[in-house]
Amino acid sequence: MEAKIGKFFESVGSFFGGADQIPWCDRDIIVACEREVADAAKGDLEELKSESIMRLSWALVHSRQAEDVQRGIAMLEASLANSSSPLQHREKLYLLAVGYYRTGEYSRSRQLVEQCLEIAPDWRQALALKKTVEDRIAKDGVIGIGITATAVGLIAGGIAAALSRKK
Numbered sequence: 001m002e003a004k005i006g007k008f009f010e011s012v013g014s015f016f017g018g019a020d021q022i023p024w025c026d027r028d029i030i031v032a033c034e035r036e037v038a039d040a041a042k043g044d045l046e047e048l049k050s051e052s053i054m055r056l057s058w059a060l061v062h063s064r065q066a067e068d069v070q071r072g073i074a075m076l077e078a079s080l081a082n083s084s085s086p087l088q089h090r091e092k093l094y095l096l097a098v099g100y101y102r103t104g105e106y107s108r109s110r111q112l113v114e115q116c117l118e119i120a121p122d123w124r125q126a127l128a129l130k131k132t133v134e135d136r137i138a139k140d141g142v143i144g145i146g147i148t149a150t151a152v153g154l155i156a157g158g159i160a161a162a163l164s165r166k167k
Helices: 002-017 027-042 046-061 066-082 086-103 106-119 124-166
Strands: none
Touching: 027 046, 046 066, 046 086, 066 086, 086 106, 086 124, 106 124
16 A cells, blocks of 8 residues: 555655656866867868757757856847758757757747658657657646646635625
């Protein structure tokens, strides 16, 4: 019996906790990537510059800091049109989807991850992100319904109490 109760509370906790499998990035990694971009900008190799910018973009959208995530989104959107290959375009779309997921823009994230899957339908990373996004959208819907039902119940109760006092 205790095991069932413990399992119930664990499932409720994980439902409201919203843990996902998307990795986080620490500030020191972002600083190292910024340094790498600055060093690459001094050189002549465009490929090296592009790769270091992609690593920085990855680090930024995986950051715990909202301003880093926004900066990563801006960098990726600015460079999306300059993608040199379908693989690079797919990677940028995926990172944008991660960034929008981190900012709570789940519908935009889902659109972007679906674009990734149009390019590579069996890409496991994008499939996992799509499931994470859809789970989050469903969870937010359930919470929203619960909040709405509670509000309606409180209003109905208030109206009923006011009517009973009038009589």
